[in-house]
Amino acid sequence: MPDLPDDRDRPGTPDLPDDRNGFDTPSRPAGPPAGPGRTRERTAVPETPPAPSGAPSAAPAGVIHDIGYRHYDGVRLGRAHAAGALTLHTLRGVFGLGRPARSKIIPFALATIMMFPTVVSIGVMALIKRDPIISYTGYAVTMQVVLAIFLAAQSPYTVAPDLRFRVLPLYLSRPVRLLDYVGAKVAAMTAAMFLVLAVPLTVLFVGELVIDPPGPAHTSDYLTALAGAVVLAVTLSCLGVAIASFTPRRGLGVAAVIAFYLLTSAVSGALAAMLESVNDYTAAAWAWVINPFFLVDAAVQVGLLGAKASGPTTYPAGAGVVVTILAVVALIALSVTALILRYRKAASR
C-alpha cells in the first residue's frame, strides 16, 4: 500500500523525489514493499540505516543541524560601510529609485516644480540680457511651499515603513548601531532636501555664467545661497524626520509634518500682520522668524553672511541675530534628541 505514490513518482520525475525518498523510506517498515527487483539506484544509500536516523524517539527538542551551508569568510565591511549603504538606500528611496514608478511621480514632480523659476530666469536672461529675475538667496523662501510639501511627502517614507513592520531589531542585529540608523535616515533626507534646492540654484548660476548678462556675476550670492541651503536642509530634515517618526503611519506622518509647516507659517504671518498694524515692527520681525524658512534665512544668509533679507520685511538685528542662530541650533538639537529617544523606545520593543 504505502509504495503506491512512490511508484507513481518514479517515471515522471526521476530527480526531484530523490531527496524526499531519502527522508521517507527509512520511516517505512524496512525494504519489503520496494522489493529487491525494482530499480532503486538513488535511494539505496539512506535505505541501509533505517532505524537510527528516521525515528526521532529520543531526540532532544531543539537541535541545530549542520546542513552544509558554506560559511562566509570574505571581508567584513563593518559598521561605517553598513551605515553608508543604509544612507544611500534611503536617499534613493526618497526619490523613488528602486521603488515602483508611482513612487517616483511625487518626488520628481516636486523637484521639477523647483526648477521652474530657474528655467524662467534663464529664458528671460537669454532674451533681454538682464540679471536673473529670482535672487539666489531668495530662492528657498520663494519656493518654501514646494520645499515644505517635498519634506512632508518624503520624510515619512524614510522612517514609517521600518517602524510599521517592526524591522528595527533586524537592522540592529547587524553592525549598525541605533545612532548610525538615525544618522543615516537624517543624512539621507538632508541630502535629498539639499539636492532639491541646490540643483536649481546651480543650474541658474551656470546659466548666468554662460549667458553672461551685463554686470558682475553673482558668485557670492550663489555661495551664500548654497550655505543657506545646507543649513535649511539640515534643519528641515531633522524636524521632518523627527515629527514623522512619531507615527508608523505614512499618511498621518505627511499630515503632521505639513501641519507643522502650515501652523508655523500661518501663525507667523498672522502675528506679524497684527503687530505691524499696531506699528510694533520690532516684535513683527520676531513674529516672522517663527516660520522655519525665515528663521534660517535670518540666521544664516542675513545674519552670518550679510545677504539682503528675503522675507517680507526685516529680521531681528543686532543681538537678535545671535538669538536666531541659537534658535536654529536648538531646533536641530531638539529634533535629534527627540528622534533618538523615540528610537530607543522603538528598538526596545
Next chain:
Amino acid sequence: MNGVIAGISYRALLGRRRIWLLVLLPLVLLGLAVLLRWIGEAGEQAAVTLMQTFAIGTMLPLLGLIAGTGVIAPEIEDGTVVHLLSKPISRPVIARTKFVVAASLLALFGAVPTFAASYLLVGSESGIAYGFAAGALAGGVAYAAVFMLLGIITRHAVTIGIAYALVWEGVVGNFVPGARRFSIQQWAQTVADQVSSSAFLSTGITIGFAAVALLVVTIGAIVWAGHRLRGFSLTGDE
C-alpha cells in the same frame, strides 16, 4: 448609515495620535484670537483676515485632510479594509457612513472653533461669526467628501490633497483668478460672505455658483467613493 462602522471609524480617528492634530489646530486658532483681543486689535477687519487666512485657508483644509483621509486610508494601508468589505453591507452605505463621520468631525473641530474664535473677536457684529461658521461647515463637508474619495483612489492621498490645498488653492489661486472658481476654500468664503454683512469680506464668486459647486462636489465625491469601493482592488504596499 451603519452604526457599527461609524463607531469603529470614530474610535480609529479619536483614539489614536490623530486626535492631537485635530485638537491642536483649533487650539491655535483660539489662541490667536485671544492674543489678537489682548493686543487690542480685535476689529472687524482683523477678524475677517484671521478667519480667511487661518480658519478657512489653513485649518479647514488640514482638518479635512486628516479627518477625510483618516476615516478610510489607514484601513486600506493596513489591509484591514478587506474585513469591512467582506461583510454583507452595501459599499455605498460604507462610503456614506465614513463621510458622515468625517463631516461631523469637521463640524466639531472646524466650524465650532471658527465660530468661537470669531465670536470672541467681534461678538455678533455684522454676522461675521455666523457667516464664517456656516462657511467653515459648508467647506468642511466638501473637504471631507473630496479627501475621503482621494483616500480611496490613491495611497498618496495626503500628499496630493496638500498639493491641491497649498499649490492650487494657495499659489495658483493668487495669481490666476480663474483658478479661484474651482477652489473649495473660495466657495466656503462665498458662503461666509453671503451670511455676513461685513464690508471687509468680499469674494469674486456668486453664491449661486458656490452653492451648486459645493453640492455637486460633495455628492459627486460620495457617489464616486461608493462606486470605487464596489470594485475595490487591494494592491500591495509599495
